[in-house]
């Protein structure tokens with residue numbers, strides 16, 4: 001099937017592996033763009049979103065280390081906007097190069113996107129979104145002593161990380177602009193880093209210190225622009241039940257009802273696979289479309305034979 005409207009959410013490994021330099025992230029995005037252009041090649045409309053957890057955390061550390069009274073550190077909402085700009089700039093150029101190599105003429109444009117959240121979202125008092133680098137026990141003790149207002153948690157045996165509030169998106173402020181761009185054959189890069197978290201005040205939108213989950217923000221955008229497909233790209237080709245156990249089983253096609261049963265059995269890790277599954281369920285429940293969870297390297301197989309984990313309302317015949 002071609003000519004679909006697709007929102008693709010890029011996971012961390014599409015941008016940053018080990019080396020956090022600009023050059024290394026640009027190189028990773030050049031690889032990523034080689035995969036993404038396959039959708040354009042087959043005639044699909046594409047909207048790209050991406051994460052920013054490592055980047056926004058690193059930026060906040062840089063901001064704090066150089067801050068003075070005259071040159072203060074920026075708040076988290078502004079840092080999210082800054083990472084939308086930097087990652088968008090890298091990805092625009094990477095896409096441009098990959099499209100040119102195939103002789104495809106498409107403009108690519110990054111939209112600094114604001115995502116509305118509920119000012120009373122309980123997530124504001126329960127920080128849960130990991131950002132920035134991992135710390136060992138000594139490093140985290142020193143961070144805790146220096147930044148008493150910040151929260152750090154142990155992350156799945158991999159070390160400690162700072163966590164910040166992560167409210168759920170309720171609206172994408174620029175959804176109609178993004179819709180117009182994609183309708184006019186432009187490839188928008190939007191809701192990067194989950195979007196800049198804002199609340200509606202009398203005078204307009206005002207930022208809040210939080211980092212929204214990019215899978216939830218991508219879902220909300222996909223719903224609002226009437227996408228046919230939400231594709232969540234991560235490090236695994238498929239979702240599994242009994243993940244990483246001898247009896248693990250690959251999920252190929254799965255219904256919303258089956259996903260909900262697996263969630264009740266705690267099959268999906270909180271903070272990694274669970275939000276992707278929840279975003280997929282929300283999209284399928286609130287649209288005419290389907291959701292797919294797979295890896296960048298599996299895109300050719302997905303395009304050829306539908307390989308990946310496909311989430312539907314009912315079984316595809």
Ligand SMILES: Nc1ncnc2c1ncn2[C@@H]1O[C@H](COP(=O)(O)OP(=O)(O)O)[C@@H](O)[C@H]1O
Nearest residue numbers: 011012234235236239240243267268269272273
């Ligand atoms: N049931 C599961 N099936 C597949 N992967 C799972 C499952 N539970 C946890 N995971 C892990 O979740 C990871 C995806 O989450 P994460 O790395 O946070 O995403 P992102 O690519 O957006 O950074 C997978 O690479 C895998 O290691």
Ligand SMILES: NC(=O)OP(=O)(O)O
Nearest residue numbers: 051052053193213214
């Ligand atoms: N904002 C966000 O969800 O970023 P990561 O995917 O990098 O955690």
